[in-house]
Amino acid sequence: MIRRFLSFYGPYKGLFTLDFSCAVVVALLELGFPIGVQWMIDKLLPTGNWGLITWVCAGLLALYIVSMGLQFVVAYWGHKLGINIETDMRKNLFQHIQKLSFRFFDNTKTGQIMSRMTNDLFDLGEMAHHGPEDMFIALMTLVGVFGIMFMVNWELACITFIVVPFLAWIIVYFNQKLNKAATQMFEQIADVNARVEDSVSGIRVVKSFGNESFEMERFTKNNQGFRLAKLRSYFTISLSASSIYMLTRFITLVVLVFGAWYAYQGKLTYGELVGFLLYINIFLKPIEKINALLELYPKGMAGFRRYCELMDTEPDVKDAEDAIEAPKLKGNIEFSNVTFGYENHAHVLKGVDLQIRAGETVALVGPSGAGKSTLCSLIPRFYEIDDGAVTIDGIDIRKMTQHSLRNQIGIVQQDVFLFNGTIRENIAYGRLDATEEQIWDAARKAHLEGMLQGLPDGLDTFIGERGLKLSGGQRQRLSIARIFLKNPSILILDEATSALDTETETMIQQALEQLSHNRTTLIIAHRLATVRHADRIVVVTEDGIAEQGKHEELIAAGGTYSRLSAAQFSGVGTV
Numbered sequence: 001m002i003r004r005f006l007s008f009y010g011p012y013k014g015l016f017t018l019d020f021s022c023a024v025v026v027a028l029l030e031l032g033f034p035i036g037v038q039w040m041i042d043k044l045l046p047t048g049n050w051g052l053i054t055w056v057c058a059g060l061l062a063l064y065i066v067s068m069g070l071q072f073v074v075a076y077w078g079h080k081l082g083i084n085i086e087t088d089m090r091k092n093l094f095q096h097i098q099k100l101s102f103r104f105f106d107n108t109k110t111g112q113i114m115s116r117m118t119n120d121l122f123d124l125g126e127m128a129h130h131g132p133e134d135m136f137i138a139l140m141t142l143v144g145v146f147g148i149m150f151m152v153n154w155e156l157a158c159i160t161f162i163v164v165p166f167l168a169w170i171i172v173y174f175n176q177k178l179n180k181a182a183t184q185m186f187e188q189i190a191d192v193n194a195r196v197e198d199s200v201s202g203i204r205v206v207k208s209f210g211n212e213s214f215e216m217e218r219f220t221k222n223n224q225g226f227r228l229a230k231l232r233s234y235f236t237i238s239l240s241a242s243s244i245y246m247l248t249r250f251i252t253l254v255v256l257v258f259g260a261w262y263a264y265q266g267k268l269t270y271g272e273l274v275g276f277l278l279y280i281n282i283f284l285k286p287i288e289k290i291n292a293l294l295e296l297y298p299k300g301m302a303g304f305r306r307y308c309e310l311m312d313t314e315p316d317v318k319d320a321e322d323a324i325e326a327p328k329l330k331g332n333i334e335f336s337n338v339t340f341g342y343e344n345h346a347h348v349l350k351g352v353d354l355q356i357r358a359g360e361t362v363a364l365v366g367p368s369g370a371g372k373s374t375l376c377s378l379i380p381r382f383y384e385i386d387d388g389a390v391t392i393d394g395i396d397i398r399k400m401t402q403h404s405l406r407n408q409i410g411i412v413q414q415d416v417f418l419f420n421g422t423i424r425e426n427i428a429y430g431r432l433d434a435t436e437e438q439i440w441d442a443a444r445k446a447h448l449e450g451m452l453q454g455l456p457d458g459l460d461t462f463i464g465e466r467g468l469k470l471s472g473g474q475r476q477r478l479s480i481a482r483i484f485l486k487n488p489s490i491l492i493l494d495e496a497t498s499a500l501d502t503e504t505e506t507m508i509q510q511a512l513e514q515l516s517h518n519r520t521t522l523i524i525a526h527r528l529a530t531v532r533h534a535d536r537i538v539v540v541t542e543d544g545i546a547e548q549g550k551h552e553e554l555i556a557a558g559g560t561y562s563r564l565s566a567a568q569f570s571g572v573g574t575v
């Protein structure tokens with residue numbers, strides 16, 4: 001874990017060396033000042049040579065100024081190093097999250113991911129800056145100060161250093177406790193974030209049910225959980241800080257008593273006693289540093305452990321090592337004996353065989369929960385199948401890179417997701433390098449032109465979070481324009497026109513028919529009326545594919561489809 005953390009210093013060796021060496025010089029100067037003071041009291045003051053005393057004071061002042069400059073370097077460039085490392089980790093995490101599969105997102109709350117990206121990393125930058133540097137300097141100062149104190153008076157030095165083993169014990173003991181407390185704190189704040197994310201993104205549902213106080217109660221529970229976890233960690237921090245304080249004050253007192261006694265007996269000069277007391281202050285500084293680290297280190301490490309945990313989560317859908325860039329696909333899709341389940345041993349699809357010819361329009365119908373959407377989500381390889389194979393143009397999709405495969409598949413969902421931005425940005429999401437003309441062309445085909453002409457900012461109109469400033473039909477048309485621009489070989493339409501009024505629906509149906517011309521199109525249909533004219537209708541039930549054929553053939557066969565059709569047209573059931 002520590003080695004993994006240290007590897008982040010790699011790109012910043014120069015910055016680290018600068019910061020580290022300045023910090024070491026500052027620490028050495030700190031050690032040197034009391035020697036000067038002691039020398040002045042014992043050797044220089046009795047001579048009465050004020051000229052020399054003035055020069056020595058000027059020299060000390062110059063050293064203080066140098067030390068001040070070096071401290072600025074440490075404070076600024078040291079923090080820069082920490083921030084750089086924190087930024088790199090956040091970038092790695094975002095990059096990794098982008099690679100994770102649907103299964104991960106199905107099982108992880110968005111708020112918790114956000115918490116790992118933000119809160120968990122806050123203390124890491126600080127730890128990256130202060131951790132190795134402060135620890136090294138603290139140890140170096142402790143050793144240095146012991147050496148000097150030993151030379152001044154070995155007995156007093158040994159008395160002072162009796163506290164060190166106690167100190168080490170306190171550090172180890174409280175570090176373990178704080179590690180646990182910090183991990184709990186991060187877990188609790190992640191829960192708070194997840195609750196806020198859930199409530200805010202579902203605010204319309206919350207308000208429509210008038211459940212604001214229920215949401216408040218749930219939030220309060222999470223918030224209290226965080227408060228308790230934080231209080232627990234502060235309790236431990238306070239306990240360790242006061243134990244260390246007690247230990248250090250006690251030792252100062254002991255040194256004062258023994259030092260005064262030695263001075264009284266003439267074993268110690270008064271200059272040595274003052275110098276010694278100044279060294280006690282220097283001796284306390286690394287201890288204070290270690291104490292501060294004791295608070296920072298567990299928080300940083302708990303965040304880093306959670307960072308590693310997420311970074312070590314392997315995507316369950318990965319490109320094969322010898323994966324090829326998919327050629328321009330015609331769209332012959334074949335499912336051969338495909339078995340798939342979201343959870344192990346709970347298969348949604350079992351031994352499914354289905355062939356779809358290039359350019360064919362196939363409608364998938366069947367009872368809710370039968371697996372129509374699941375079947376379609378296997379084509380872009382959103383999930384890894386448990387058994388069998390899915391091929392396109394005879395190539396197993398596991399042999400293509402996910403990017404080149406998904407590039408050739410367009411999906412229009414019933415539940416449209418648009419990004420917070422302008423209409424232009426959202427259409428261009430279908431092809432990031434699209435020209436103005438291509439964007440307008442896609443907008444025209446999706447029948448957005450009229451709407452755009454009525455907007456003062458046209459394509460540059462902001463549509464709000466998730467496109468909330470647009471109507472359901474407008475959102476749907478925008479998502480269709482995106483696919484026109486993408487121009488894929490395979491289309492998956494998840495009852496794409498259900499959010500539109502009859503007039504718009506007819507327009508869009510025409511546009512989609514134009515788009516699906518010469519393209520393989522799968523339509524997940526809930527309203528049978530919309531798919532009567534499909535080349536083929538495939539009826540998916542919980543037992544697999546029950547039947548397939550044209551509308552008339554299936555009606556004549558008198559099977560599941562004809563029953564569903566009768567139920568729907570008589571208005572009794574849903575499909």
Ligand SMILES: Nc1ncnc2c1ncn2[C@@H]1O[C@H](COP(=O)(O)OP(=O)(O)OP(=O)(O)O)[C@@H](O)[C@H]1O
Nearest residue numbers: 106342343348367368369370371372373374375575
């Ligand atoms: N991400 C998921 N994680 C776990 N189970 C899921 C997931 N998505 C769907 N399921 C389950 O898989 C089964 C098939 O769901 P699917 O959405 O494919 O059905 P569908 O036929 O498209 O239904 P509908 O017509 O209602 O949209 C259901 O039992 C559903 O609960």
